[in-house]
Amino acid sequence: MFWLFIAAGLLLLTLGAEALIRGATSIAKRLGLSDLLIGVTLVGFGTSSPELVSSLGAAFAGSPGVAVGNVVGSNIANILLILGLAALIAPIPVGAEGFRRDAPVLVLSTLAAIGVSMTGEYGRIAGVVFIAALAAYLATAYITEKRAAQAQLIDIPHEAPRPLLPSLIFTIAGLALLIGGAKLLVTGAIGIATALNISETLIGLTIVAIGTSLPELVTSVVASLRGKSDLAFGNVVGSNIYNILGILGATALIHPVAAPLAIIRFDNWIMAAATAALVFFAMSRNRIGRTEGMMLLICYIVYIGFLAMNA
Incomplete structure (x- = not known):
């Protein structure tokens, strides 16, 4: 029965990604917005909705390992697995102006998540700050991108x-x-993992994180295959920002959760290292090529292998 759920889920994810790409890119063109901005906002945040549902459900169920591990594990998977795979399919150019705006937000939100976890809990104050930061980021991204689009369209029929x-x-x-x-x-x-007696934190970091990141995976792969590399890159950046500021923020605000010790000691730093690698690769050559994609994928395989050996 659980395998049927997985098969049906993969089918719906594939169909949903194709529909989302078509609709989002059409909206972007109508509003005069770039593929990067629509990827960072509508697509990036939309495909992160499963993480929001999963983390809130886990928080109310008293499973902080799943609630927090889902976000941290998803951010790691988004960069190492999803961006790595998308770059292998087609090298990803990085828009310098947009990334100069988004990179600081991504880095600061990652550091903020790690800093708050050191207190031992994601509480309501942190939730309010995270949500406010997300609102400010969205407003800034929309205004700057809209102005740039209007400037470029002045002499265009x-x-x-x-x-x-x-x-x-x-x-x-x-x-x-x-x-x-x-x-x-x-x-x-989760049904299969529970039957194997795997810890809830490990389930959150792997099974749930990868499962809820599959929308990003399918969307980014489809975007790369359709020649929308900016959309694939913006999807990952936007999802990671939203995972921290939106999902952790909403979860902490609605139902504060404890920060699992295992994540504080190890997985937070993998998330930080993955974020640093994304920023370095993007800024060094203004693109993420197949070599960088392979490096990211190898790092993810090593990370998952380490978790499995220490389960």
Whole structure:
């Protein structure tokens, strides 16, 4: 039965990613926004919805290892697994201006998550600060990107806007399929993992994190195959920012959770190292090529292997 859940979940994720890509890119063109911005906001945050549902559910169920491990594990998987795989499919160019805006937010949010965890709990004060920071980031990203788009369109012939309603329908349907698929997948994965007597923190860092990150994985891979590398990169950056500021922030605000000691001692620093690698690769050559993608994938395999050996 659990394997059927996994198969159905993967099918829904694939269909949802395709619909989301079509709808989001159409909206971006109509509003004059770049693929990077739509990836950072609508696609990045939308595909992170399964993490939000999973973390809140785990917090209310009294499973902080799953709630926090889901976010930390997802951020690690987004960079090492998803971005690595997307870069292997097609090298990812990085827009310098957009990344100069987003990189500091990604780094600071990662450091903030680690710093708050050192207190032993993600409490309501931290939740309020995280949510406020997310709102400020979204406003800044929209304003700066809109101004840049308007400046570039001054001497460009006007194009007839595409109908907005079909694009919104595609986008909403894609998000719904992604969320439903992730729920089926995670339910099946947790059922199998529980039968194997794996610790809840390990489940959160691996099974749940990878399961809830599959929307990002499928979306980024489809985006790379469709030649939308900016969308794939923005999806990962936006998801990681939202995972910390939005998901951890909302979880801490609604139902404060303890920070698992194992994550404080080890996994937080893997997340920090992965984030540093993303920033270094992106800034050194303004692109993430196949060599860097392979390096990221190898690091993820080593990380998962270490967790499995120390379970």
